[in-house]
Amino acid sequence: MSKNSSSANSPKSELYSAARLDFYSFFQLMFPIIHGNSRFDEAPYLEMISAILQSLSQSPGRNQIINLPPRHLKSFIASVCYPAWILGKYPRTKFMIACHTMGLCTELVNNLRRLMKSETYQAIFTTRIGSKDTEGEFKTTVGGGVLAVSFESAPTGRGCDYLVIDDPMKATEITPEALAQCETFFRDALLSRLDDPGSGHILVVMQRLKPDDLAGRLIAAGGFELLSLPLLATEREELSFKPAFGSSRTFVREAGQCLNPARFSVKTIEKLKEQMSDEAFAAQYQQSPLVAGGGMVKxxxxxxxxxxxxxxxxxxxxxxxxxxxxxxxxxxxxxxxxxxxxxxxxxxxxxxxxxxxxxxxxxxxxxxxxxxxxxxxxxxxxxxxxxxxxxxxxxxxxxxxxxxxxxxxxxxxxxxxxxxxxxxxxxxxxxxxxxxxxxxxxxxxxxxxxxxxxxxxxxxxxxxxLGEKKDPTVRTVPYITRGVPGPGRMVWRIGRGVVRDGAPHNLRPKGPRFPRGYR
CATH class of the missing domain: 3.30.420.240 (Nucleotidyltransferase; domain 5)
Structure with missing residues (x-):
């Protein structure tokens, strides 16, 4: 067997081949490049999100919202790995990534750049970054690339095939005015950036903050598919998805089960609940922002x-x-x-x-x-x-x-x-x-x-x-329990009240419990 043939069939070569075809395989290979020696904890929800993102690229014009709690790799998988994988397969694709601040957006683009310049990435794909390579933007050698923008200033004269919105608001700066401004900026400054709205994609990845945050408003308006995963399942969940390899699978969680137990232990969750208000925990971690009268009981x-x-x-x-x-x-x-x-x-x-x-x-x-x-x-x-x-x-x-x-x-x-x-x-x-x-x-x-x-x-x-069943150990109608001597007349205890012998009442008992001598 020749040296080249042996290399082509090596385990590493097989991994790289899988990464070209399967986004979840690619995601796992990219994890140590950014996170170093941190342990990668395989979790079913990550495979499901990977399958959803991979299918997004195969559905022209489809838009997606993904709501996830903090510290669940949502930015890494959706705003870093996904653009890198798409650019590897289709190097002419143009991405625009928008965050609440330019600092956060620049950090995401820098991580994306690190992936694409890594030895592992370049062994998987032939796509390379060209001469246009600044802090907030880079282009591939064939004209595709990534541009970082923020909700602080509107991009002008630039278009994209994918508009990725990652946490458009700070959790500490939520006011009715800020919520309205966020939606206005999205509709007036960002929505028009898609070069071809009929085939382009909008991907929103964020934790929920308020019922009328950007995700809430877009869901109400329609036109987006939604994946919302609370930290703790409130009831049994069964979510089907189709991975790149193999048959369809179902992500199942029982009520109370954590999304990623390896990252969030019971003690960690209890500490969060202790430190946060009900409103903040429900929104950011459960993806169910509370409103007045918004629970099951009004x-x-x-x-x-x-x-x-x-x-x-x-x-x-x-x-x-x-x-x-x-x-x-x-x-x-x-x-x-x-x-x-x-x-x-x-x-x-x-x-x-x-x-x-x-x-x-x-x-x-x-x-x-x-x-x-x-x-x-x-x-x-x-x-x-x-x-x-x-x-x-x-x-x-x-x-x-x-x-x-x-x-x-x-x-x-x-x-x-x-x-x-x-x-x-x-x-x-x-x-x-x-x-x-x-x-x-x-x-x-x-x-x-x-x-x-x-x-x-x-x-x-x-x-x-409602009379559907009886409990023989509990009487739901009053009856005389015992007599107590009173001044001049006998006093009978009836239910929680008392009746003196001879006094008018409407609680006259019947049957064998009627006391002897009672009038």
Whole structure:
């Protein structure tokens, strides 16, 4: 075998051949050139984005929006590697890359230049940078190239085949005026830069900032395909894509699963939630910017009351348990509800971070304090210890099987209770604001423990209230429990009220519980 033949069939040669045909293979080879010794963590979402970008070049006139959280390689893959790969295959192509500042855009172009001048790139492609090679622009030897522009100054007299917009606004400089100016600049100064709008492409890669940021406005206007990937999946995701090699694949994430666990551990995410506001985390990391009334439960769905509903209802408690006192951990939550027919009154919220050895005793204490007729506790983790403690205290505990559906699906099943004004919240309580903030932000807020306890209660209570099932351990109608001697006359306890012997009332019990001598 000749030396040239052996070289052509070497493993490195095969990698280079694959990189010419498959953008994801190219992306992996380019990673160490810019990131040095940093570890490349293969993640399914990167392969999916690579497949989408590769198909973009094969679809004339198609425009794409990609929303990704910070630190997920969105700029490197879309604004650095992708232009380099396209220029390698089609060296006459012209790119315009626009960012919120010229400094950021210049950095991207410099990284792109480093790739194209690297030994690895030049072993893959024959495209070379020509004599026009300045900090913010370079051209290939056959007339293609890359131009850096910013949202600070309009480009004039220059055209492109690909318009790449990478984070058009700073996260720290968001005002209604700035949002409007960003869209105006895009439509007036950038949109006209495409040499052939019928075959050119617009690629927008950014983290979300506000509901009416540039991505939000372009999505509302139409004409763009959208890929939006939150850091944490809010429900099960199944996204199909077609890689360059092989058959179609499906990117699957379960609710709560992280986009890239190798880069973002549970501790890292909890630290982010602790440091950021609900609004910032929901927008930048979950790609779901919050608006007033923009969650699943709307402000207008909430009915409130002051004081306490001293009704003849049944007190039910619902627990969502956690096991760490650390300030970054989730809370343990106990919601105390008054259930009266088809009405549910939230009377008290207990929400603290507690250790597993203290939590069971606290559950017993709260159940006795509120005279709870039933306590709902999920059969998971420390919940088992709470269930045992409540049973040992002769309290009516209702073990709840660990849910199989997502948090979003569980709220969706009982959201009608809010919409039909069956749920009332005590508005003068100290816990009211925290509870409302979490409820209205769900599923994009930092915490969901109070929402979880709410859905657990409502999904248990609604079938009983609507007569679809019965719980023999809980009576939802008042009855006489015992008699108490009073001054001159007997006093009977009926539900949460009292009736003196001979006094008029509308709670006359029937059946075997009618007390002897009662009139």
């Amino acid at each position: 402000v207008e769905d909430i009915r409130t009351f002051e004081g306490k509903p001293w009704l003849d209802g049944v007190v039910i408690q619902s627990w969502d348990t956690a096991v760490s006192p650390d300030k970054k951990a989730c809370f343990s939550v106990c919601l105390t509800w008054m259930m009266k027919g088809k009405e549910f009154y939230l009377m008290d919220v207990f929400r603290e971070r507690m250790t597993a050895d203290v939590l069971p005793d606290k559950a017993v204490e709260l159940a006795r304090r509120h005279s709870a007729k039933k306590i709902l506790v999920e059969e998971a983790d420390v919940g088992y210890a709470v269930i045992v403690a409540l049973k040992n205290a002769n309290l009516n505990v209702g073990p709840v099987a660990k849910p199989q559906k997502s948090k979003v699906s569980r709220l969706d099943e009982c959201i009608g209770a809010f919409q039909q004004k069956m749920v009332s919240i005590q508005c003068n309580a100290t816990w009211f604001k925290d509870y409302m903030d979490e409820l209205l932000a769900f599923p994009n807020g930092r915490f969901s423990d109070q929402v979880d306890a709410t859905t657990q209660f409502l999904n248990w209570a609604l079938p009983i209230a």
